[in-house]
Amino acid sequence: MTRFFQRGGAWVLTQGLLLVGDMTLAVSFRGGGFGRLIVSAGVALLLLGAGVAAMGARALGRNLTPFPMPGERAQLVRHGIYARLRHPLYTSVIAVALGWALVWQSWPALLLAAALIPFFHAKARREERWLREKFPEYAEYEQRVPRFTPWL
Numbered sequence: 413m414t415r416f417f418q419r420g421g422a423w424v425l426t427q428g429l430l431l432v433g434d435m436t437l438a439v440s441f442r443g444g445g446f447g448r449l450i451v452s453a454g455v456a457l458l459l460l461g462a463g464v465a466a467m468g469a470r471a472l473g474r475n476l477t478p479f480p481m482p483g484e485r486a487q488l489v490r491h492g493i494y495a496r497l498r499h500p501l502y503t504s505v506i507a508v509a510l511g512w513a514l515v516w517q518s519w520p521a522l523l524l525a526a527a528l529i530p531f532f533h534a535k536a537r538r539e540e541r542w543l544r545e546k547f548p549e550y551a552e553y554e555q556r557v558p559r560f561t562p563w564l
Contacts, residue, residue, distance in 0.1 A: 420480035423535045430528060434509045438521035454514025461507030467493040468500035480539035488547040496557065502532040503560045
């Protein structure tokens with residue numbers, strides 16, 4: 413259990429709770445009347461998030477882990493979507509959570525989904541400290557490639 417928390421398990425647990433909370437709030441406090449445009453935007457975000465997640469998982473391959481601390485045998489991945497975004501999996505979770513809230517037209521879920529943005533910034537900052545320790549070349553990569561999106 414100690415190793416779980418040393419590798420960033422508290423981040424993983426908090427992320428899971430936030431996502432379950434987002435899903436639950438959306439279904440429990442769904443709205444209506446926003447119209448097709450809002451629901452369509454939600455569906456687009458869900459699809460975008462799923463696509464970014466698939467590209468991120470594919471590029472990571474055996475490096476894929478739920479933990480922010482890289483494993484002992486991890487390699488620095490800078491190809492595929494990682495040439496454009498440093499944290500595409502975090503980007504995908506934010507997009508899916510926002511999309512889910514919009515599809516259900518739930519203001520409480522939308523607020524919780526928006527809270528994922530500062531959460532993932534904090535998680536990414538911690539992960540990036542570990543990555544710089546393990547991979548000295550990460551500092552140059554970090555300067556060149558945006559964290560989540562060019563504007564976030």
